[in-house]
Amino acid sequence: MQYWLMKSEPDEVSFDDVMAAQAHTVAWFGVRNYQARNFLRDQMAPGDGVLFYHSSCAAPGVAGIAEVASTAYPDHSQFETDGKYFDPKATPDAPRWISVDVRALEPGRYLPLSEMRAMPELEDMVLLQKGSRLSITPVTAGQWQAVLKRLRQRA
DNA sequence: GCCAACGTTGGC
């Protein structure tokens, strides 16, 4: 069992959007970075823990707890010729980009980035390293525990 | 394989 932090722009897909979706589950598509793709393809497994992070918004931070809900499969959006995620070099026989399904489990107290930066347990978190901008980053068990503890504190 | 130019991310 591994843990991850996955970034989403709440204007696109917020944690509440996923909670409201059928079975609290959505396809995670649109990852167009090879390192993040490789995490999806090679390392993620159903049941892995996911910190659902809101980026590019007024108060970035972790909005809730989710889990990986499928094995990896080709990202449909790479074949949609009219879509912004279309990749002309991808073919159904040789897909480039990968999706997994993500299921929302538990909304938390919103944990802002500013507060995360002040937590000594998160000092080494990949998300918080200078220049880090990967949309999917690994989280250690210790970091996971520290974040969950905060998310579950009463508001 | 190098590297300059360009594009994107994302916090502020």
Next chain:
DNA sequence: GCCAACGTTGGC
């Protein structure tokens, strides 16, 4: 909107 940091592209 700014800008630092990083990734990708493509000429050579």
